[in-house]
Amino acid sequence: MKLFSIFIGAFLINNFLLVKFLGICSFLGVSKKTETAKGMGLAVVFVMFLASFMTYGVYNWILVPLKITYMSTLAFVLVIAALVQFVEMVIKKTQPSLYKALGIYLPLITTNCALLGMAVINIGEKYNLIESMVNALGAALGYMLAIVLLAGLRERMEESDNMPLAFRGLPISLVTAGLMAIAFLGFSGLKLGGI
């Protein structure tokens, strides 16, 4: 039950994009088309899941024993950057089709603050390994949900010729994202045990 609570908590209630406002850059940058939003979302799911595992290991098996947990931010950035690079190389070689789908989004994720946020939150909440990974999975799927939703709305708005000129493009996207965030606040009423 705790795991389920963590998952739903990260997926909806504390949605990274719309409630915690992490990773906003890619939220607006890659949400012009549903297709690319999907690719980005999948890449985030993939990398976040792996990164939660790696950052947990680095924190608990290197930083804690050495009592240098204040170095966590630097260590996590290092780990995530290296991990993304490594994953990119591996799938480029072994899974060309997957690389084609994720390829161009993987480097983008290196600098995605949602990833770092996820790692820091895992530590702050004192999650164990399984809980960390469930939290990461929920957060990443929540990211994908939000970005695909916004991309769908933006695609629809592109078609509209009624929009005032001043609102076209980014302004209306920001307004939309804000409205989506308000809508997602509704989930904070969900009562889950263990949160």
Added chain:
Amino acid sequence: MDINNLIYPAISIGGMGLVFGIVLGYANKKFYVPVDAMVPLVREALPSANCGACGYAGCDAYATAVVAGDAALNLCSVGGKATAEKIGEVLGVTVEMANPKVAFVKCKGTCGVAKEKYVYDGIKDCRQAVIAPGEGPKACNNGCLGFASCVRACEFNALHVIDGVAVVYKDNCVACGACVKVCPKDLIELVPATQEVLIECNSKSKGKSVKDNCEVGCIACTMCVKACPTEAITMVNNLATIDFDKCTQCGLCATKCPTKVISKPLKDRVNMSGATSK
């Protein structure tokens, strides 16, 4: 101050960096995917318009396809002959250039010449107007609506709406086909750039209703078919159609056409409206 406070972070973070560096360096060798050295060279020769006229997702995709041998060298209509030759130089082969093409709008039903069914006051866009009752305000269902969807689609400033009908400026047109895709009436066609004799109408209606709706519509009288010495013109769906391979551009058909649908349109229209091509 404990000296360990300095040493531990330095060693652990530095060590991690070293380990990751070695792993990545090893992975780079181990998982190396050979990239053809030609690709960047071909990519440089392309004009970076990323218009997709070649049929690939962009200049990068086209360069990859060219080097892989999947694509012809002369597909880039933006760069045209110069680009094809540059690619040929890079790859060390000679290139035969396909006939350059230009977009052509098959309608000359300008304001007053073509009748309107009603006054359209909606969104000024062809794709919106075409879903209005009767497929738009023009009495002719195959005519140019003149709301300039193609003009906005054109990235090369080659299209302008003059007197209610879109006109292509041949000099600017690179035949990327963006306007062809956007026109809801399928009025725009890519024709050989050298082709001057063209049927400037798209109406598939019978002669009588064409005549009622527009002064310059093809009424399918077959005068041109009979006049053509090389049998290049056929009547398809009540519309004269020129086979560009057979046409010698003698212009006999244009002199016979009673509604003056056949003309040397690109040049004539620009003169008629007083505008000059940029």
